[in-house]
Amino acid sequence: MELEFTLLLLSAILGHANALTCYKCPDAQCKDNDVEKCKDEELCMTRLNRQGDGKKLISKSCATSQTCTNFSLNLGCIVSEMSCCNTDLCNTGPDPEKPTGLKCVGCLEMLGDFKCNRTGVVRCTGNQNKCGRLQGVHKNDGHSLTIDFQGCVSESVCLLTSTKLIFDMEIGKQFECCDGDLCNGTSRLEVGPVTLLVLCLCLLLSNNN
Template sequence: MDLQITVFLLFILFTAGHSLNCYECMSVTGSCSGQTVKACTSGFSQCMSSTVVTQVGQMTSKVHTKDCAPVCQSGSMNVGIMRMSTSCCNTDQCNVADAPDTSNAPNGKTCYSCDGQSCSNTVKCSGAEDRCIKATGNFGGQSLVLKGCASKSICDATSVSNFESSSCCEGNLCNGAQSVTQSFLFLCCSLLSFFLLH
């Protein structure tokens, strides 16, 4: 009996001191080639890798981010001017690869998106984006609307986000069209920071 208790206590001692190690980087110029390994702090139980592609007019930017995360949902979302893909895992240094950019894999689904003036634009979904999303919220005193394509995991995650209301649906163009007059770019930045920091 004493041997079992000793083995159990040794197991607790060795596992309690182990923290997750994840790659860390942020790159706005291609892949994360200079990534370093970081020991995650308490409460951060997942490694994440995220790729965000923003296109405004003829300007395109691609940002790769890797870090520890307290909560992370693998999936992708496309809201017209911004596409985001996130990969999550929970073993040491499992986020070595960049999150995939699935824009080259259209799946035939189409959803409405907003551009700051109107929500009657459409966006073609790709990869695992099998839902249309619509989220509304009040940020800095402004009422904001976000529409686009999303994977099921992203839809499930938005139900706990800081949006006042969010909904996902499965049919083509099922997220409706309507006019908007708010700052759409502000909403995209708020949404991006939510997914990267939560």
């Protein structure tokens, strides 16, 4: 009985020892004592958001693996980034990001209902290696918002099946992504296998007719 209790105690101590210590503060410059002890298996997170007024909102904290993933996007008037790491006090960013040379179509001016009022060229930075576009409808309390976002995205954004992590709302669609300058302003977006199969069938039927 004593052996079982000792093993349980050691397991609890070791488990707590493996938990990370992360910075926790509402801005980029955390003080030395702005830290928190995470729960087991949590990660250190840095989140950046910037909207049309240019003001950056940066937060740092512990986060679960389900709510933390590395992504970056620049839609012109909306910038959103999240970075996750797994060592003590590793969430020191965000660091300045270098231009990649890729240019995408983005929204330079957005109205209050998320409709784009003026499009233009957005220059990608960091790991934003794709151009993307998200089109869908968000319904809330009987109201519908037509969403049409365009801009630079990291490849991880293209793989996300939910938009809630990025925009804190579910649109029911995912980003369609493409390679090459300004490709998201044309019809050269990547399509899934089902859509591609339907297009091929339509071509075959039209040729037979």
